[in-house]
Amino acid sequence: MIEVKRIYLDHAATTPADPQVVEAMQPYFSRRYGNPSSLHTLGAEAQEGLQKSREQVAQMLGTEPQCIVFTGSGTESDNLAIKGLAWHKKRGHVITSGIEHPAVLETCRHLEKNGFSVTYLPVDSQGLVNPEHVAQAIREDTILVSVMHANNEIGTIQPVKEIAAISHEHQVPVHTDAVQSVGKVPFTVDDLGVDLLSLSAHKIYGPKGVGALYVREGLKLQPLLHGGGHEKGLRSSTENVPGIVGLGTACELAGQRRDRDISHMRRLRDKLIAGALEIPRAYLNGHLQKRLPNNAHLRFTAIEGESLLLSLDEKGVAASTGSACSSKKLQASHVLLAMGLTEVEAHGSLRLTLGRGTTEEEIDYVLDILPPIVEKLRKMSPLWEA
Amino acid sequence: MSLYSEKVMEHFRNPRNMGEIEDADGVGTVGNPVCGDLMTIYITVKDDRLEDIKFKTFGCAAAIATSSMITEMAKGMQLEEALRISRDDVAQGLEGLPPIKMHCSNLAAEALHKAIEDYRSRQ
Numbered sequence: 341m342i343e344v345k346r347i348y349l350d351h352a353a354t355t356p357a358d359p360q361v362v363e364a365m366q367p368y369f370s371r372r373y374g375n376p377s378s379l380h381t382l383g384a385e386a387q388e389g390l391q392k393s394r395e396q397v398a399q400m401l402g403t404e405p406q407c408i409v410f411t412g413s414g415t416e417s418d419n420l421a422i423k424g425l426a427w428h429k430k431r432g433h434v435i436t437s438g439i440e441h442p443a444v445l446e447t448c449r450h451l452e453k454n455g456f457s458v459t460y461l462p463v464d465s466q467g468l469v470n471p472e473h474v475a476q477a478i479r480e481d482t483i484l485v486s487v488m489h490a491n492n493e494i495g496t497i498q499p500v501k502e503i504a505a506i507s508h509e510h511q512v513p514v515h516t517d518a519v520q521s522v523g524k525v526p527f528t529v530d531d532l533g534v535d536l537l538s539l540s541a542h543k544i545y546g547p548k549g550v551g552a553l554y555v556r557e558g559l560k561l562q563p564l565l566h567g568g569g570h571e572k573g574l575r576s577s578t579e580n581v582p583g584i585v586g587l588g589t590a591c592e593l594a595g596q597r598r599d600r601d602i603s604h605m606r607r608l609r610d611k612l613i614a615g616a617l618e619i620p621r622a623y624l625n626g627h628l629q630k631r632l633p634n635n636a637h638l639r640f641t642a643i644e645g646e647s648l649l650l651s652l653d654e655k656g657v658a659a660s661t662g663s664a665c666s667s668k669k670l671q672a673s674h675v676l677l678a679m680g681l682t683e684v685e686a687h688g689s690l691r692l693t694l695g696r697g698t699t700e701e702e703i704d705y706v707l708d709i710l711p712p713i714v715e716k717l718r719k720m721s722p723l724w725e726a
Numbered sequence: 727m728s729l730y731s732e733k734v735m736e737h738f739r740n741p742r743n744m745g746e747i748e749d750a751d752g753v754g755t756v757g758n759p760v761c762g763d764l765m766t767i768y769i770t771v772k773d774d775r776l777e778d779i780k781f782k783t784f785g786c787a788a789a790i791a792t793s794s795m796i797t798e799m800a801k802g803m804q805l806e807e808a809l810r811i812s813r814d815d816v817a818q819g820l821e822g823l824p825p826i827k828m829h830c831s832n833l834a835a836e837a838l839h840k841a842i843e844d845y846r847s848r849q
């Protein structure tokens with residue numbers, strides 16, 4: 341086989357760990373291997389690693405270290421926020437949106453099976469939640485509003501600040517899944533006004549298997565894991581010290597590089613969108629401005645996403661699609677359907693997500709190979725009338 | 727991608743008999759009820775044999791490869807013989823399909839059957 345170049349445009353799925361992150365983690369595997377709970381020197385060293393990371397995460401979010409709980413993933417953070425609050429309240433009503441990540445959606449469905457009621461807010465054709473709808477949905481017994489900061493598929497940035505303000509008028513706490521927006525949208529937890537916020541290390545050039553949850557001081561959650569009482573009793577488990585150190589470093593770097601990353605990715609992303617839209621009957625999904633700077637979510641009439649994905653992969657380009665054919669359940673993306681796209685339209689969707697290291701040459705290359713691939717697949721398609 | 731066999735990828739890359747036949751003797755279109763995809767097969771028949779066969783497919787790589795495969799297998803066959811091609815024959819010809827993609831190989835076999843039925847109904 342001929343060596344093809346690898347162009348990674350799937351940063352919404354995961355990112356490569358930054359060399360500085362890997363370097364920071366290194367000592368914690370076999371030199372500073374102590375258990376942070378131990379009283380001896382090795383334990384204390386590990387504890388220092390945790391503490392430093394907590395400060396780094398807190399600083400990036402504009403909050404205090406004692407508000408940060410380390411978890412095993414973004415999914416776990418979402419679960420801890422939603423179920424933790426729900427189990428503490430014992431019953432009530434939760435408001436979320438129909439385009440949340442499965443970590444939130446499936447958790448809410450689980451609550452429904454356990455006696456809670458849930459409202460799933462609709463989105464408009466660009467994937468935006470209307471804060472007015474939140475106001476209308478709030479009830480006497482509403483215990484939580486959970487709306488994601490930026491959508492993982494179409495990159496749409498939600499009006500979390502407005503949603504939080506409305507919810508707080510009714511004394512309802514607010515959670516947001518910020519897994520995709522950290523490092524790509526400037527914010528602090530106070531800007532957003534949220535009470536709970538989830539993030540994940542591997543989306544911001546950190547390691548996989550570690551995340552964090554911001555919990556506003558005074559907010560009570562019931563833990564999901566019981567045991568030795570780690571993380572102030574909220575997450576028993578010996579801490580994943582190397583991972584947590586990696587998360588801290590990744591957060592610090594995200595803070596330092598954010599402005600540069602944003603303008604770099606946005607410029608290339610705009611070029612990518614403009615170039616791709618020159619293809620006949622190609623469309624952009626999601627909001628033009630209110631979207632992550634690294635997200636290009638396109639749709640091509642009459643072709644299917646998995647074929648498109650594999651054709652791109654053969655040319656060395658890694659991307660993603662919301663097509664039913666590529667999903668484990670053979671269902672079109674719930675996000676695209678919620679925006680009002682038909683199954684057939686959702687089939688032809690393509691997500692390209694740029695990263696810190698994406699180059700102009702890579703974008704030029706994609707714009708070179710994409711039109712002939714689309715043309716070839718359309719020639720095969722019974723739906724295409726040239 | 728390791729999802730598919732090399733044979734599937736080869737047919738996906740270079741589909742055989744792709745396109746339309748303008749004055750086809752029979753045309754069969756089927757939709758995939760599972761994922762909503764679409765496939766059309768066109769045939770011309772001479773002396774009860776499939777003289778020519780072409781396809782168009784809107785679907786995943788497995789759907790495209792199975793369309794290509796079935797046209798290759800069926801070309802030149804007696805109609806009766808062609809009607810006996812099953813989805814398993816197609817999958818086997820492709821060195822296997824992932825279980826989740828078996829439903830795509832139904833499409834190809836069904837579209838071919840429909841095209842032959844269409845031809846017969848016109849006689």
Ligand code: FES
Pocket residue numbers: 664665666758761762763784785786787788789827830
């Ligand atoms: S055609 Fe949709 S999964 Fe194969």
